Amino acid sequence: MSSDSFIELKNVSFAYGDRPILQDISLTIPRGKLVAIMGGSGSGKTTLLRLISGQVLAQKGQVLVDGQDVGRMSSRDLYQHRRRMGMLFQFGALFTDLSVFDNVAFPIREHTRLPESMIRDLVLMKLNAVGLRGTEALMPAELSGGMARRIALARAIALDPQIMLYDEPFTGLDPISLGTIALLIKKLNDALGTSAVMVTHDVHKSLEIVDHVYFVAGGKIAAEGTPDEVRHSSSPWVQQFVQGEADGPVHFAYPATQGLAEAFGIKGETA
Amino acid sequence: MKRSTIDLWVGLFVAIGIAAVTFLSLKVANLTPQSGSDTYTLTADFDNIGGLKVKAPVKSSGVVVGRVTKIELDTKRYVARATLTLDKQYQFSRDTSAEILTAGLLGEQYIGLVQGGDPDNLASGDSISLTSSALVLEQLIGKFMTSFAEKGSQDAPAKTE
Amino acid sequence: MNALLNPIRRLGALSINAIWRLGFISRFFVAILLNSGQSLLRFRLTIREVYFAGVLSLIIIIVSGLFVGMVLGLQGYNTLARFGSADALGALVALSLLRELGPVLAALLFASRSGSAMTAEIGLMKATEQLEAMSVMAVNPIARVVAPRFWAGVISMPILAALFNVMGILGGYLVGVEMIGLDAGTFWSQMQNNVDLHYDVVNGLIKSLFFGMAVTLVAVFEGYDATPTAAGVSSATTRTVVTSALVILALDFVLTAFMF
Secondary structure, three states, X not given: OHHHEEEEEEEEEEEEOOEEEEEEEEEEEEOOOEEXXXXXXXXXXXXXXXXXXXXXXXOEEEEEEOOEEHHHOOHHHHHHHHHOEEEEOOOOOOOXXXXXXXXXXXXXXXXXXXXXXXXXXXXXXXXXXXXXXXXXXXOHHHOOHHHHHHHHHHHHOOOOOOEEEEEOOOOOOOHHHHHHHHHHXXXXXXXXXXXXXXXXXXXXXXHHHOOEEEEEEOOEEEEEEOHHHHHOOOOHHHHXXXXXXXXXXXXOOOOOOOOHXXXXXXXXXXX | OHHHHHHHHHHHHHHHHHHHHXXXXXXXXXXXXXXOOOEEEEEEEEOOOOOOOOOOEEEEOOEEEEEEXXXXXXXXXXXXXXXXXXXXXXXXXXXXXXXXXXXXXXXXXXXXXXXXXXXXXXXXXXXXXXXEOOOOHHHHHHHHHHHHHHHHHHHHHHHHO | OHHHHHHHHHHHHHHHHHHHHHHHHHHHHHHHHHOOHHHHHOHHHHHHHHHHHOHHHHHHHHHHHHHHHHHHHHXXXXXXXXXXXXXXXXXXXXXXXXXXXXXXXXXXXXXXXHHHHHHHHHHHHHHOOHHHHHHHOOOOHHHHHHHHHHHHHHHHHHHHHHHXXXXXXXXXXXXXXXXHOOOHHHHHHHHHHHOEHHHHHHHHHHHHHHHHHHHHHHHHHHHHHOOOOHHHHHHHHHXXXXXXXXXXXXXXXXXXXXXX
């Protein structure tokens, strides 16, 4: 698998200040495959995406995209790298002061010098691909959450990227919108042949569409495998995550530094 | 469509700005005679310039014809030398007289020019020889007080009679 | 001991924080200047922001200017009349406006009307990940979002200040001539005799240009630096108005000392 890897993280460690987020993580995303990274909230999944897009830089290790180390790119190279990358943000992050049309046209206008008529055709094509042709004139505030997510997807694929990054694409959507987005992600990935990374904690929907799954916990890769392997995994940790149980290998309680008695000011035993 | 209305508004906005600046420079400020071809300078010596300041107006028959551009002390004769920059369209004869006047009782001081009868005009750099100094209020009051006191001492015995 | 040290410690932390922010804002200013190419080459971006910052401030500037001028006319007349020099009202109104009140009040109004709006807008764009989305799309948010707003502020401020001056002088005229009954000719001629184009008018406009730069720099910086939450954006907006007001007044003192 590593011979055909498009994105590769090698022994990457990252910390915000003193707080370690990722420790010695290695993973690969093969060319043209859709890979999910799952884990609890705050497990460092989103940081992984930011490392790939170059928004944050690894303190140790290498982030290789198509053989190039993102951490060593000049800012010009980094912008070049980002131009072949599309990212779908958690809540879409549409530009609220631009119409739907201008939102989708934004990356095309910024990075190409195409005539307006061609931009119009491209935008309509992308909107058609997400099934929302006819909404060009609306403003983002007039869209439902699911529609905004699909417009954001159209914007992310406007320049036919080689890499797609999805940050929690299913959060806060009703089941129908969720199904639509999942279907679109799968369909677009197959049609465009992009290598895609999806960060999510929605297990069931993700397992239906992805090719490979990494589980991240405590800044490390806890488990990995194809969706089938994950479903039948014997690991109690994976089982807890897939079944959504409250307590298990992942503890319900936050690891407090004080005992409960101490926190309540009952000093008898500890003092 | 939406964009062109924004352009229109911004155009209007800039036009308002230009109009405002034009109003300020033409109607509010005095467009002082510009240095260069359309002005010429004269000098005038005064024994005492009182409170005359640089930029004070130079008037003839009440019309502003120029500005005082420089004031200095001539250390040979110990008189004040004022340099006047006048608009070229106003020419004055060689025997023109200059006096320092006050606008109102407490107003600003300015130089008044009174045209003479000489057929030749003053040229740039010439000096006005006929000058009269500023009235200094303290001196005026001083003179008035002395004359009042003198008058009073004459009147006093007369009144008692 | 601690009770004594804590306030000192807090004061120290506060000053260090202030200096840290000063360094940050200077670096940000340089970044804006370096990334200004796009806002000049694609001037439409800047025009759009001139609309929001300048055109939409017209009403408040016109109305406030008129009222400030009317108050100046009334108060000035009352004071001048005591010394028998009510004729100088035109000069008083024009000079106070051109040198101080016009640039300063217009800048204060601009900071609370447009500066706070800029901060809130950029802060919300940050909170909703729009700035990050832009940067992931390989578009520099400083060049695309911040710099056009900055230049729009720099362009709008002198225009607004000039308009404020004109409205103020008209307000003074309304009160002095139309209401109190001074002679219109005296009003204007006193003004023209005492107002100098370069010394008063141009210097006032230069002042407003500096104020425009200071206010918009503070506004875009606070927006860009805002904590990306609702509370963070609201406190950044407050900081914009407070900091702008202080900067305007301090800068006014420095510029006045330099110019007049």
